[in-house]
Amino acid sequence: MKNDTNNTVIDLTSNSDGDDNTLPAFLPDPTDKSYEKPEKLQNRIKLIELIKEKIDDDKLYICLDIEAFERNHDFLTEFGWCIFKKNGEVIKKKHAIVEENKNYRNGRYVPDNRDYFKFGESQYEKLEDIYKELKNDFDKVNYLVGHGINNDIRFLKKIKVDVSKFKKMNSGSKIDDYGIIETMDLFSGYFLKKPVGLQKSLIKLEIQYDKLHNAGNDAYYTMQVFLEIIKRFDFSSNRLYEQIMNYKPPKKIKSNNNKNNKIMNNNNTISTSNNGGVGNSSIANDETDQGRNDRTIIGNSNDSEKSINNNTLNYQSGGNNNKNYNKNNRSNNKDNEGGNNTKNNVKKNGQRRNNGKQQRNLNKKKSYSYPRSNRHNNNYNNSNNLKV
Known part of the structure; x- marks a missing residue:
């Protein structure tokens, strides 16, 4: 039994029942983000095996x-x-x-341990x-070798150090001479x-350390991590390694989904075109599928043709149903136009009524806009005229 840093106990020697394609119980949990995908773990287990077994000891x-100035990485400060x-030599x-x-x-952001090289003397050069x-x-x-190499x-390239002969090591069966x-x-x-x-690697491997972020110290501790893992690793002692290596991940899930989507789109397109309507079929959405489906329909039927003109699907055929369909479309269009005209007429009539009301109101206001004194004067004049 081994207790990891998350205080969860993992049995590294247990053997789970079931077929060889069963993963260890702690790996498939999607909520636990501390574990890596099985495919990546497979490659990394192979890499440790290759280094341990196939690289010569000589x-x-x-x-x-390499350390750089924390505020501007163009200034390299330590190597x-x-x-x-x-073998550890x-x-x-x-x-x-x-x-x-x-x-x-x-x-400020990175500890300054430049003056604390623990494995020799520092040199200013x-x-x-x-x-x-x-x-x-x-x-x-x-x-x-490096931790975050x-x-x-990238820093080496800044000072024009050629590292092109070193290639990233993979999990293949071949070991390169320079990796x-x-x-x-x-x-x-x-x-x-x-x-x-x-x-965290040093803590997990129980390696004593001090004054990290000194370039000399970090290089030495990284070497110790490398040597300790190579020394401890034993594939046969851990059943979990075998379970992971025997696991076969599903192949080309995405490509299968794409194929199914294409088949569904084609079926929807053909069924829609056979019904004689445009609807919400995939033809109106995907011009590439339009061309493919057109060729399919034309090749399988001698009585119908499909042509796409200005993103409008016109279906022409010798049957009476299609003629009736076109007539219905024309009548529907006329009805729609008539409906639109009716709406416009209603709006215009409403505006005229409103204008008439407003005009009458204005006239009323004008009729009562004379001063009361003038009205009395007019009445007085009229009465005088009658008397005469």
Whole structure:
């Protein structure tokens, strides 16, 4: 029994019942994001096996780590590397501080442990001299090792260090003479987990460490992670490795779904066209499928043709049903036009009524707009005239 960092107990030696295609019980749980996909685990288990069993003990490895200024990664500040063999023999340990960038110190986002190299003495050197020494050591070794090695390779390209001879190691049966080994993949394959950072890897493997983010220290600790996994790994001692390797993932699920979708679209298109209506068929949505379905219908029927003109499907045939269908369409169109005209007439009549009401209201207001004094004067004048 083994207790992982999530306080969940995993039995690494148990044998689950069932056929060989059954995965360990903890892997298929989609809610547990700490585990990797079985297909990736298979490749990483194979990679550990190949390194352990098929690479000669005399081959040389170089483990590399590069530190950069936390606020601008164009300024490389430290280089650390060590050369070793698979049996644990360490040939060289190196920690170089870039002379021209010594004033760029970390500490806000990344710990500043530049002055605490634990496995030798640090040296201040110019970037050009570091480049020459590193290039010379690359010519001696067969395998480039790192924890998050892609970042280090990107930094190497900035200073024009050629690493093109090293190829990323895969799980194939062939071992290249020059390869790149990612220790995060080794950790994932050994513990059947997703890859983690260097510190968590050291804790999981119970390796003592101190003053990380010193390039020399990180390179040395990465080498220890590599050696410890290679030493501990034993495929036959763990039934879970065999279960995962025997697992056969489903093949081409997406492509099968696409084929089924195409078949369904074709069936919908043919059934819609046979009914003589456009509807919401796939023909109106996919011009590519239109062409395919048109050719299919024409090839299978001598009485009908289909032509697409300005994204409108006109179905012509010698049958009376289609003529009636066209007549009905014309009558429907006329009805629609008549309905639209009726609506417009209603709107216009309503506007006229409203205008008439407004005009009458204005006239009423005008009739009562005279002052009362004037009306009295007029009446007075009329009365005088009558008297005369």
